[in-house]
Ligand SMILES: *[C@@H]1O[C@H](CO)[C@@H](O)[C@H](O)[C@H]1NC(C)=O
Ligand SMILES: *[C@@H]1O[C@H](CO)[C@@H](O)[C@H](O)[C@H]1NC(C)=O
């Protein structure tokens with residue numbers, strides 16, 4: 202009996218030890234899993250699938266046959282070995298994706314890859330109503346245009362979660378912050394788009410015009426100021442735009458003679474940026490379409506380097522001058538970041554143009570009205586804008602990569618409804634608003 206008792210006791214004891222081990226294991230397990238158990242993360246995790254899963258889904262959607270082992274880590278490594286760049290950074294990013302906390306996961310998310318999907322909640326504001334913030338020439342709802350299918354799509358990044366744009370949440374996050382767009386007219390489109398998104402297209406009379414705080418007032422006799430700045434009093438958020446089509450410093454060679462030539466200092470940031478960078482929390486730069494001889498001649502701009510007319514033959518080709526300037530501004534902003542710890546700086550990639558059968562001035566047109574006629578998906582890993590993506594590589598600037606996804610949207614331009622339509626000029630460069638630039642802002646909002 203005793204022995205039996207002993208045996209029973211030992212028999213009881215063994216399962217008990219086992220039970221403890223099992224409990225500890227489960228406990229440890231669930232502790233490790235905890236970060237993925239919160240509701241926000243589980244939504245995100247639906248999109249951060251294991252690579253092979255992402256692949257299955259992607260190939261189901263596209264019908265393409267691509268093997269999982271062709272995936273990111275190896276591919277980017279190979280690319281960087283070819284260009285001779287240090288691949289180290291990319292490897293780290295890839296491995297971080299699976300070990301980092303959720304916010305870091307978001308930081309490495311590639312918003313440029315994904316697809317356009319129909320969404321009945323689009324557009325985010327009305328093109329009839331958003332009159333205070335939107336230039337009439339860009340509000341296609343106010344033109345004769347009969348088709349608006351292009352308004353009905355949302356961008357869905359492939360393997361990361363992008364929250365829907367919600368204006369009060371956005372403003373709250375941007376409490377006491379200043380968002381500055383600096384660039385050409387495509388930057389101005391993105392600025393107007395954001396104003397419409399944040400106001401919901403309402404007139405919002407409480408929003409203050411604070412242009413004078415930034416010297417953004419039209420000089421006497423001028424057609425318009427060099428930019429605009431508005432403040433939302435309830436959150437003290439400022440959104441502004443400054444026109445700088447070259448992201449370089451422009452200096453009239455004779456300030457008292459309006460017909461004089463203008464020095465275009467390729468190696469100097471726009472003086473506006475130098476003057477006000479201290480006040481910015483988010484900066485979005487863009488340039489691209491003004492880098493052609495016609496624009497330079499029309500503006501009487503003369504390239505200067507080192508404070509003197511450019512003598513360097515290597516910079517004479519327009520593409521080289523553009524590349525030189527883009528690298529310069531990216532390096533200059535990067536050099537300012539340590540002393541501006543609040544600042545998040547983005548370089549937006551080029552907005553694609555879609556002139557078919559000619560150029561803008563030789564009858565080029567963009568007549569397609571069927572959304573996504575050229576496909577709905579972006580699958581490539583590398584940016585379609587090699588100049589800007591290589592300029593921000595090895596800096597702390599972020600790439601706002603919208604080129605490939607916008608390239609799929611040729612039906613979204615002003616096309617034959619542009620202000621110059623009467624003289625046979627279509628606009629296949631600027632976009633209807635609401636429209637494609639709204640998506641650029643959603644991708645921006647997901648990253649600030
Ligand atoms: C508004 O925000 C700016 C920073 O952008 C800050 O300097 C200023 O004190 C704020 N004003 C108020 C009334 O909170
Ligand atoms: C600048 O332009 C004014 C007006 O045309 C002219 O009188 C003046 O001589 C010019 N100054 C220089 C330094 O060229």
Ligand SMILES: *[C@@H]1O[C@H](CO)[C@@H](O)[C@H](O)[C@H]1NC(C)=O
Pocket residue numbers: 521524525528
């Ligand atoms: C652009 O400029 C950078 C920096 O000067 C240079 O390393 C790169 O080769 C240039 N790229 C092109 C395409 O000219």
